[in-house]
Amino acid sequence: MTELKVVGKRVERVDVRAKVTGGALYAADVQLAGMLYGKIVRCYDYAHARVTSLDLSEAAKCKGVIKVLGPKDVTQKEYNASVLDMMVSADMRGVLGDIDDQSIFTDHVKHYGDAIAAVIAISEEAAERAAEKIKVTYEELPVYMTAEAAKQADALQFRPEKPGNLAFQLPEMAFPDNAYAWGEVDKSFDEADIIVEDTFYVPKQKQCQMEPGSYIALYDDQERLNCWTSTQMPKLVQKKLANLFELPMTRVRINATVIGGGFGARLGMVLEPETCALAMAVPGRPVKVLSTREEDWVTSPSRHPGKYWMKMGFKKDGTPVACDAKFENYKGAYYVDASGTAFTTGAWLGGMYKFDSLRYRGESYYTNQSICGAFRGYGNPQTNFVMEQMIDRGCAELGVDPIEWRKKWHKGVGDDGWCIGVPYNSCALDECLDRAAEAANWTEKREKYKNQTGTKRRGIGVAVMNHTSGAMPMLLEHTVCDALLHQDATVTLNLACSDMGQGSHTTLRQVAAETLDFAYEDIHIATGNTDAAGFDIGAHASRTLYVGGGAVKQACEDVRRQLFERAALELEEDVDNLYMEDKIIHVKGSSNKSISVQTIADQGVNNFMNPETGELIGQPGQIQGYASFFPPHNAPPFGTTIAEVEVDMETGEVKVLELVNAHDVGRAIHPGVVEGQLDGGAQQGLGMALTEETYYDDKGICQNNSFTDYKMFGPSDMPKMTNILVENPDPTGPFGAKGVGEAGLVPPVGATANAIFNAIGIQILEAPITPEKILKALEDAND
Template identity: 35%
Template sequence: MAYTVVGKSVRRVDAIAKVTGKAKYTDDFSERNMLVGKILHSPYAHAIVKSIDVSKAKALPGVEAVLTYKDLPDIRYATALPGVIEAIATDDVDVAELKYGTAGHPFSLDESHRDKEDRRILTQKARFVGDNIAAVVATDALIAAKALKLIEVEYELLEPLTSPEAALKEGAPLIHDDSERNILSSNGYEIGNFEEAVKEADRVFEGEYETSIVQHCHMENQVSHAYVDSDRRIVIMSSTQIPHIVRRIVAQSLGISWGRVRVIKPYVGGGFGNKQDVCIEPLNAAMTLAVGGRPVRLELSREEAMIDTRTRHAFKFKIKTGINNDGKMVAIHISAISNTGAYASHGHSIAGSAGGKFRYLYPTKALKYDPITVYTNLPVAGAMRGYGTPQIFFAFESHIEDIAKKLNMDPVELRKKNLVEVGYVDPASKNKIMSCGIRECIEKGKELINWDVKKSLYKEQSGDKRRGLGMACFSYASGTYPVALELAGARIVMNQDGSVQLQLGATEIGQGSDTVFAQMVSEILGIPMYMVHVISTQDTDITPFDTGSYASRQTYVSGMAVEKAALEVKKKVLEVAHKLTDLPAHVLDLRDQYVVMKESGEQVIALEIVAMQSFYDRVNAQPITSDVSNNARINAIPFGVTFAEVEVDIKTGKIKIIEIYNVHDSGKIVNPLLAEGQVHGGVSMGIGYALSEQLLFDEATGKPLNNNLLDYKLPTIMDTPDIGAAFVEKEDPTGPFGVKSLGEPPIVSPAPAIRNAVLDATNVAFNRIPMNPQRVFEKFKETGLI
């Protein structure tokens, strides 16, 4: 179908505000006499607070409050206590253990499906270096920082468990008393019978692979401010991806009703999943309560944010694959150990997501997945772009490359023999593949990188610098169904001139969703983009309910609500036009700010006249609006591939990317330029994941070694090659305008593609990332290449 706006690279609706500095972020807002909050972090990875003396800090002029675990309420007591806000503010609430979960998932009516509740706002037991022990509220940041140094804490040191192996060993101390052997969860699945199916294979291959802890490094650190309004409700303005979920979790953390909390989200300076966790808002709420409801700002420094928010889970995989001589895989067994750090956060959901999204790419007779998620005394791992899939696809796409090499098969052909087909129904999720362009993606990628010619050219190489080609495929999803609720809301109000306000629960965090939604409304209502006014700020008191920005769900899931709302407005416009013209609504359409004849396009009546009639008709006045929710109980599967060419310096271990192409089947591309930007950002993150990024810790103490942007090696513009983005537009019948997801998929396959290119160049397999020069040099020495 030909569209006039959808499919076009229109300018972002927030472009001018952002480039001129008019866009307002959380830190741009202020309240009168705003106080400042600071956090005392534990210097030890595993320790119990034996005593804490805050008297000197409290006596410092300018200090308004000092909080410890003793000052926070027991949820069971607080829930039943009327006027709990006033009680907390005056220290009248008894002290007891209070735990809550921080992961940004929709609430579940099924208790067994809820996130693990293992967190306190402030803790008596430190579980990682950086854990929150106490907090200060003062008139300014300097006084608050000085007060922190005056807090005297006596610790009883416990053994720090800085690896899953250490945490799992017999007799290891428990990080959480209710988690046997420090295991958060070990739920997996088996499709078919692996042990029986693998016996039918001609050959069996095994491999071990490992990924590292990395950080999101979004530009805007976590920041919020909170106060109590005249209605005795806690108001929090926060840089978050999930305002409606923040509201719920803050209320749970304090043991108050959810309606006592209001959350406002302005522009957000990046999140990548880190702001899909409720990291600082509960403490910020407690701070304002401690000072009688006065406003308190809480902002993390970069050093704090890199260890006291969330990281990407490090994984260790063991893979066993049974395969026939013709290259057809018959059985796969994947064992995975996931390091979730000190608290659950998204926890085992990451391992579950990895095993779930992986299933769509290579269906086999039998697939067994045995993941285990382990607590350690390291910073908390949570959601990060790709949600487990960069880890598992690094492992499996490296594994399948190793198999191709041992079978002396073309790695592209080996993959093509095993790829999914349209119509496949996943046995576990029951999601059906309604569209699949993975084969076309592969062919386009091969053409872009000139695969066949360069493969032949690089076949026999010697010398200090060698080149190679690699590729890796992926599958993903468009939302979380059927694992979790996928509810989204949208509201449209038409103005007297025919323009509209579009209000969304879906959060714009830089990815361009506001623009895409405006394009959808513009297309359906036949009005230009400038007449669609998107209200980008989310406010839980006003905004339609939506679970937030995560899981690459917005264009697909929230887009369903936007499409539904726009179609309802269109229907109402045509009904008014029918009353004015006597022409049946079903023969009418909207184009170029006019009601027109659907078949001929002949203009019938101006949209502005219809809008004015809806406002001011003395008999039938009824402004045209829509306010809808959409519960998506379906999922569309995107696919794609990365092709990479690298040059490896044998003497130094440095890997240089010569060319890289990221090709996607994401259904209809609503805005090609925005889509290309998503690809560039995701591939850049994937390059860092492959070659340089890793949070480092002292193994003996758990202390972070590089939680700053000097020592943590993010790729700079000098390290980033030209990135090629391409699309195969296989429109999916389930999505609005045929869309599928694109936000997270670009991060998934670059790392294994780069790894496989290094293998092609050097004949050395790197099964652990990052492949930084030190690690590459040492591996070359180990294998005798140097």
């Protein structure tokens, strides 16, 4: 490859100035003339109840109130806030059993915070005060907080079409025996010399994005529905709203505002349906709905919690012969993403090691928890916590070094990837492990930490992971990009890809500049308007650079092709005989035959006639590149983390001393952006391993839907951290890039658990691994 000029450079991020100065316009900042405010009335007294009466009359009389809306005052159509159903064919939707089971307002409360009614008023204050006057009475119903409770024979059924409250299991039609599997697992276990088995619990972790849900909707005088939202997926939300309100897509416009963090919490719809329903009730007036943090917590999706059973068999020489696993997740009150995570959790498991046979079952059960959905990693952190601890238990029984074992048995190029039948096309995990081991002093410390006796004991642990760049081939992957060449030889890209803070607009711009051989400053990315932009799935599955970048590259290649074709006409040469340097197209071997991009671009737009000859000067037509891009693969990122911890044997407290993350990123289009993703991912991974969990009392009332009592790792908790970027260009990624948005979160989860195992010799089966659990485990071990 020729020398890269923009790719690989730490250019200034497109969003950094606005965010640092406070200039970034978030949805909550948007003020429109005549704006009204909506307050949604939610049930905070019960997690499961039937509304027996709803009296809106007092609220309607309050000062400043425009309208009060109950369930019957808005569309009765049911919907599914997730967008997964739009990424598979209609046939597949049927096979998966996706259903629409949410409504704008409900008379059957299924979780703490379910929406009952709403007030529209002239101010937020008036709306809140009136909302307090809405009188609701309830009939309390039994709550089912776990899969175990929900599947009991006498449990109330959440949906008639989902008997046993089993929202989803891998369907027999696509997954024989309801399992994602290869080989004959039961037989393989007969060949095992060592078998390890246990049941784990993975927690209900929350994304904790900084911006709580903020929305504006306006049903305007052209009868168009406009919605301002910081969704990760403008085009799919546009279509979802069009379906819900039965409008053509031309009458629904998403104004995608600056995203204050997503991490999956804005994947699909959150409060767009409610806000739009309010706006439809007051045509011509914009309605703003702002969530409190506590409200955002229980209305946007979380990571899927649940019980995760796993059994592994090994031969004495370390050969992994069989892996059997089952993840029963506590889905929450509605169907959203019931199928996705239940599948991918097993996909990541299947994509990691060369077991002779493997069988994974995933089941999602309705519960009276708030909904689960997408969260950075999408099932991978859960699998990492369980799989990597089981591997280390196996290694301990085998007496082999965990890194050596992983190097020998991880999947690589040519092996089936996370999707059976789609082999990995690149993998630099060995180099990641070697470089991480060296940077972390693995061998020396592993030796040193044997046989410790003091109060403070150290441990060092490793975990690896595979992930994906986009969800192909399981889900649709498609991005449309236009690249418009202006008459001054700069380019505006028009596409719907979101930048939720991960830096994608910066890296997409770099890809464009590199492809065109233009300067970074010559490129602008226009996004945020679904009226103008073509299709894009949205930001999920670490896809934006890989798929969006593929589209950008193809559209820019189209511009370049057109430039060369016009230059060839003007210079009367073959295209093959031309080359470009500093935005001037030259004829090879000829020092004086050339034409500038500027001239071609200008003549394309300002195409005048030569008054003397009567002929047009240059080639007419503004050049526009176009791509409707479907990626050929999913460029798998791999990565490893080595974690070092110190455990206080008297209190069970864990201090994370160091993380070394080494990731196969294909190519770092912007190394700073990649490092930022790994840093931020590690922060969430450590939180899942050690401190983060949303939990409920026995009535299903959420106990910690705020930052006071839900504890994330803050800056002062973070350990010393080293990020190693292993660049092994993927054959299908733009300039070899792979997605890195989620990868950084995953291996710190398993590595931290394994470091604790190394320090105290006991595995803690429930995340987060709190001091309380460690101390109890130490006591139990002494009994």
